[in-house]
Amino acid sequence: MSNQSTSPTFRTGADAAKGGLDITISLSPEEAAALGNEASTLADWMDTVLWALALLRNGRNHRGGSEEVTPETLFTVLNDLDHRLIPRIEGIRDAAIRRHHELGGSLGDLALAMDVVKSTAQSRRNVVLAGRDRPSTWERWATDGGPQRPIDQH
Incomplete structure (x- = not known):
């Protein structure tokens, strides 16, 4: 934090x-x-992160009727994390990398923030900036919001 x-x-x-x-x-x-309205949905997916980590660590599902971890239990975990949350987190990260660059942030500071060597930070930044005029769908989501909500373009 x-x-x-x-x-x-x-x-x-x-x-x-x-x-x-x-x-x-x-x-x-x-x-x-x-x-x-996305705050509630995002909080629910973040809850899945903590729930999944607990059930993977203790081998038990303490939500619902059965404590057994099943493929159906893991369906929810995988769907929320892989299909819903990870693409959005990557979009937020990419938007932050792009904005850091636009604000004149140094490559050294980016590497430090990402806890990687400069060459890795540069490579990641280059991938984001390669789409300079066409940010990814999830990067646009991070900056402009979801399709259900128009954003005031000041």
Whole structure:
């Protein structure tokens, strides 16, 4: 978490809704408006990330009727992560790389932020910038929003 935002808050034990851990992420009014209805859907997919990690680590599914991890259980995990979340995260990353470059960010700073060597950061930036006039669908989603919500183009 950066120092530019409020850290998530945690409530554990008997005080948590299910007796485990509640995590609260607060968005400013401007952030909430920018995300619109997508905030709820994205939060649900982020919940899948934590649920999947727990079931993979403990080998049990503590949601629903059976504790057994099944192919059907993993269908939800794979669909939410691979089909829905990963492309969006990649779009956010690519949009951030493009904007970093547009703002004059150095290759060294990009490498440091990505925790990679300069040549890797340069290669990743070059891939993003190769589509200079045609950002990917998910990069456009990251900057312009989903198809269900028009964006005010100031």
